[in-house]
Amino acid sequence: MFDRNKDKQQDKTETSASAAPAVESSYSSAPKPAAAASAGRSATLGATIKVKGDISGDENLLIEGQVEGTVNLASHELTIGKSGKVHADVTAKVIRIDGEVHGDITGKEKVFVSSTSNIKGNIITPKMTLEEGARFKGTIDIDPSHANGGASVSSFKSGNPTDKTS
Amino acid sequence: MVLDVGFGVHETVAHFGNRRCKLHFCGLPDALTAPPVIPAPVQKTGQFVDESVRQENLLEAWRDRFRHVLNFPEGTQFDLCLFWDSFNYMDDLALKAFFEVLYPFIRKETLGHGLIQLKEDRQVTNREYGVQSQDQLVMRPGHHAERTSHPRPQARVAAMLKGFAVSHGVLRRDGLLEVSLKTE
Numbered sequence: 539m540f541d542r543n544k545d546k547q548q549d550k551t552e553t554s555a556s557a558a559p560a561v562e563s564s565y566s567s568a569p570k571p572a573a574a575a576s577a578g579r580s581a582t583l584g585a586t587i588k589v590k591g592d593i594s595g596d597e598n599l600l601i602e603g604q605v606e607g608t609v610n611l612a613s614h615e616l617t618i619g620k621s622g623k624v625h626a627d628v629t630a631k632v633i634r635i636d637g638e639v640h641g642d643i644t645g646k647e648k649v650f651v652s653s654t655s656n657i658k659g660n661i662i663t664p665k666m667t668l669e670e671g672a673r674f675k676g677t678i679d680i681d682p683s684h685a686n687g688g689a690s691v692s693s694f695k696s697g698n699p700t701d702k703t704s
Numbered sequence: 705m706v707l708d709v710g711f712g713v714h715e716t717v718a719h720f721g722n723r724r725c726k727l728h729f730c731g732l733p734d735a736l737t738a739p740p741v742i743p744a745p746v747q748k749t750g751q752f753v754d755e756s757v758r759q760e761n762l763l764e765a766w767r768d769r770f771r772h773v774l775n776f777p778e779g780t781q782f783d784l785c786l787f788w789d790s791f792n793y794m795d796d797l798a799l800k801a802f803f804e805v806l807y808p809f810i811r812k813e814t815l816g817h818g819l820i821q822l823k824e825d826r827q828v829t830n831r832e833y834g835v836q837s838q839d840q841l842v843m844r845p846g847h848h849a850e851r852t853s854h855p856r857p858q859a860r861v862a863a864m865l866k867g868f869a870v871s872h873g874v875l876r877r878d879g880l881l882e883v884s885l886k887t888e
Contacts, residue, residue, distance in 0.1 A: 666721050667714070673832075673847065674712030675731030681724045 585621045708786045713834035733848040735773045736793050740765035766801035781811040787818035788833040793851045803866040816885030821855045829853045
């Protein structure tokens, strides 16, 4: 950190696509074809849908609407789309956040936070990716050795809310 | 456990992301955009005004603000504090208050890093920093609102960093003094 010659200005040339995680390949913000959903691979909660309560299931989920409660897809992938507003604690194997989340986020394998997201809450995950251009305020608990481990938000609650702006 | 007083950028998250750690990004720039104001008392002719009271009230207002920013769980003890150039956007009272509030969260072996602005130079302000690798930082223009900077000599800054002492300093080509801090 104390090298006189290291203070270089970085030009940003990398595209957001190159920073995207593996979940990108199976999800995008665009709604999935009905055939894909009916095949049991994923479900979409549309932009005009509002849910108050707990959501759990055994398939991937894309949320473009509004959710208040909890979301638990412990062994599947969850995407909060750009128009998604989730005021809930969320748990999933892989979580991608393009929209708004107010609540604690537990990604059993990975959490990807894009530059369009707006987060207030703590993040617990073994692997975290913050997209280039995203600015994040809050707490991230990273433990690469505990992929699929039992870390819970309850053991991590703090009074310091996350507030990610971009 | 790492404290970054700025915002998380992808380089910093990627650098620390392959090891067991907690990263706290406290977004201090947001707390500095509108400094607290303690109105001056109405002065009547011939009446003595004790300015020290107003200064003490202002110091307490800064402490209150930083208690909200540094609202960590009880028992939090940082191993590393990345202050970047935040010293330069706090006047003496704010800087004193910030380190008073931070003090309970540092321990004997806590290390720190900061950049001190020694003289007026707009080219070194409003930047965003991150950790690229163990021996390399990244810096780029920040997204913060324009903030007033307070250039000061190292000794004056060091005197207000409660709990920390400067262990090493390097004057960079851009005029900023890069300092390594350790707890006293």
